[in-house]
Amino acid sequence: MIKFENVGLRYGLGPEVLSDLTFQIKPNSMQFLTGPSGAGKTSLLRLMLMSLRPTRGLVTVFGKDAASITPEQLPAIRRKIGVVFQDFRLLDHLTTYENVALPLRVRGSSESSYRSDVTDLLGWVGLGERMHVLPPVLSGGEKQRVAIARALIDQPDILLADEPTGNVDPPLARRLMRLFLELHRSGTAVILATHDLGLMDQFNARRLVLNQGRLQIYD
Amino acid sequence: MTKAPEKPTPVPKPDQQVGSQPRPIIEAENFAQPPKRKGRTKRLHSGSEIVPTETIAGQALMFVIAIMSFLACLTLGTVTIINQTAHDWQSDISREVTIQIRPFDNVEMDKAVREASKIALGFEGISKVIALNDDAAAKLLEPWLGTGLNIEELPVPKLLTVTIESDAKPDFEAMREALKVNVPGSSLDDHRAWVDRLNTMAWAMVMVGISIFSLVMAATILTVIFATRGAMDSNRNVVEVLHFVGADAGFISNEFQQHFLKLGLKGAASGGAAATLLFIALGLWSSASIGTPQADQIKALFGTFSLGLSGYIGIIIVLVLIAFLTALTTRITVHRYVNSLYSYNSGGK
Numbered sequence: 001m002i003k004f005e006n007v008g009l010r011y012g013l014g015p016e017v018l019s020d021l022t023f024q025i026k027p028n029s030m031q032f033l034t035g036p037s038g039a040g041k042t043s044l045l046r047l048m049l050m051s052l053r054p055t056r057g058l059v060t061v062f063g064k065d066a067a068s069i070t071p072e073q074l075p076a077i078r079r080k081i082g083v084v085f086q087d088f089r090l091l092d093h094l095t096t097y098e099n100v101a102l103p104l105r106v107r108g109s110s111e112s113s114y115r116s117d118v119t120d121l122l123g124w125v126g127l128g129e130r131m132h133v134l135p136p137v138l139s140g141g142e143k144q145r146v147a148i149a150r151a152l153i154d155q156p157d158i159l160l161a162d163e164p165t166g167n168v169d170p171p172l173a174r175r176l177m178r179l180f181l182e183l184h185r186s187g188t189a190v191i192l193a194t195h196d197l198g199l200m201d202q203f204n205a206r207r208l209v210l211n212q213g214r215l216q217i218y219d
Numbered sequence: 220m221t222k223a224p225e226k227p228t229p230v231p232k233p234d235q236q237v238g239s240q241p242r243p244i245i246e247a248e249n250f251a252q253p254p255k256r257k258g259r260t261k262r263l264h265s266g267s268e269i270v271p272t273e274t275i276a277g278q279a280l281m282f283v284i285a286i287m288s289f290l291a292c293l294t295l296g297t298v299t300i301i302n303q304t305a306h307d308w309q310s311d312i313s314r315e316v317t318i319q320i321r322p323f324d325n326v327e328m329d330k331a332v333r334e335a336s337k338i339a340l341g342f343e344g345i346s347k348v349i350a351l352n353d354d355a356a357a358k359l360l361e362p363w364l365g366t367g368l369n370i371e372e373l374p375v376p377k378l379l380t381v382t383i384e385s386d387a388k389p390d391f392e393a394m395r396e397a398l399k400v401n402v403p404g405s406s407l408d409d410h411r412a413w414v415d416r417l418n419t420m421a422w423a424m425v426m427v428g429i430s431i432f433s434l435v436m437a438a439t440i441l442t443v444i445f446a447t448r449g450a451m452d453s454n455r456n457v458v459e460v461l462h463f464v465g466a467d468a469g470f471i472s473n474e475f476q477q478h479f480l481k482l483g484l485k486g487a488a489s490g491g492a493a494a495t496l497l498f499i500a501l502g503l504w505s506s507a508s509i510g511t512p513q514a515d516q517i518k519a520l521f522g523t524f525s526l527g528l529s530g531y532i533g534i535i536i537v538l539v540l541i542a543f544l545t546a547l548t549t550r551i552t553v554h555r556y557v558n559s560l561y562s563y564n565s566g567g568k
């Protein structure tokens with residue numbers, strides 16, 4: 001689904017943040033992406049999301065060379081990828097409900113077709129009572145769950161989640177992990193960036209470990 | 220989550236999912252559903268549009284569009300009036316030609332006048348020939364020569380006014396030739412030089428009007444481009460989020476375009492209304508002050524200030540054009556911006 005071949009990345013003229021990455025994300029797979037803070041996890045996710053272009057190497061997404069994808073083709077590909085940003089990126093002027101419904105709205109679905117899906121999902125992530133509030137009122141953990149719900153709502157083929165349990169206490173983190181596992185079980189390839197070793201130890205999954213720009217894979 | 224005791228609930232299955240089978244998203248036991256509160260209706264909707272309109276410099280832009288529309292309509296109206304007046308003049312002038320007979324030593328004026336009218340009337344399309352009699356000529360010359368003159372004693376040329384049937388096009392060249400041969404000292408003035416000059420002037424005014432109009436339009440478009448870019452920059456976060464959740468350029472530009480179309484329509488309507496009121500006021504003023512020297516002078520120059528139906532239709536077309544151009548400009552600007560954002564080739568940033 002996503003294939004990296006000898007990919008390297010540097011920001012501007014700086015040192016290489018990622019070097020010589022070669023790996024593959026298979027359909028319906030589950031993996032952690034880990035490494036110390038500053039190791040390049042976010043950068044790697046951005047490469048997979050095609051919001052960043054590698055300095056060298058080949059990125060293939062859904063069988064297409066990422067460099068050859070035109071602006072017109074990009075939205076259709078984006079729709080198959082759900083993202084949870086480290087900083088959530090919620091729209092502050094829209095309610096929780098509207099934020100989660102946004103991916104469906106931009107696909108042109110009518111509200112009546114998704115309303116119950118959105119309210120159900122919000123209930124499942126424990127935000128049933130917070131649907132009508134604006135994000136600035138939410139706590140960090142609540143925002144995080146809104147961001148997760150928004151990434152899941154259209155059941156993407158790939159889920160990229162950047163530190164999705166970074167702002168919640170361990171019990172809630174475990175609950176969210178179950179959510180991701182469930183998503184994985186239902187057919188989505190999940191990539192979770194985290195530096196929470198304790199959490200990873202509780203779940204058995206493939207690990208991609210970044211250190212000093214290099215990637216080690218533990219299947 | 221300490222809100223409510225966890226209780227197992229059945230696994231929810233969203234049933235109308237795209238794709239093959241419904242995919243349960245989560246084991247519901249993981250999350251406690253807080254008890255539903257009754258009797259309180261909370262709105263799921265913020266009432267905001269996806270692109271928050273407060274962040275767009277709407278007032279200022281609408282004002283600029285209103286001013287531009289006002290100027291465009293003013294230009295259009297003025298050009299219409301000038302064009303109409305020039306046209307009126309021209310048809311008045313070309314319905315008459317003048318034959319002038321200068322006194323010659325050995326020519327009897329009365330006979331010459333008769334001869335000339337006979338020749339003129341012999342042509343097709345001439346309805347009548349009137350010789351200016353001596354009294355009328357004296358009256359015409361009064362401001363220069365004073366009263367009490369015996370005009371017959373002066374070598375004043377005789378004037379014959381030749382009226383042409385409407386729509387007829389008599390052969391003036393042949394008439395001129397015939398007069399030259401048969402009536403010495405005569406000349407035919409078909410006012411061609413005047414008409415030509417008038418045409419040139421009217422044409423020049425129309426050109427000036429079109430230039431001003433184009434400049435106003437260009438300024439409007441540039442203003443809208445800047446405003447759109449500003450709106451995009453201050454909503455960059457929104458645009459990026461939309462783009463990450465899969466919105467295409469068309470969706471995003473629709474969001475902006477709707478808003479700008481509204482602004483454009485409002486601005487254009489108020490500018491156009493102001494221009495229309497101005498023309499109506501001028502028209503009322505010029506008809507109220509008929510008879511005063513200023514009004515006569517203005518009337519001579521501009522005809523009446525009435526725009527006429529075509530003028531008002533023109534104004535409406537201009538307004539629709541401005542609103543449409545505003546929306547179109549927004550669309551193109553947003554498309555460019557979004558495509559540059561989508562462009563994977565723009566490099567790491």
Ligand SMILES: Nc1ncnc2c1ncn2[C@@H]1O[C@H](COP(=O)(O)OP(=O)(O)O)[C@@H](O)[C@H]1O
Pocket residue numbers: 011017035036037038039040041042043044568
């Ligand atoms: N936009 C950027 N411009 C320049 N350097 C960046 C940028 N984003 C990240 N970096 C650098 O790249 C390295 C990896 O960052 P990041 O991918 O955010 O790591 P992580 O997510 O693992 O903490 C860091 O040294 C960081 O300073």
Ligand SMILES: [Mg+2]
Pocket residue numbers: 041042043086162
């Ligand atoms: Mg990071």
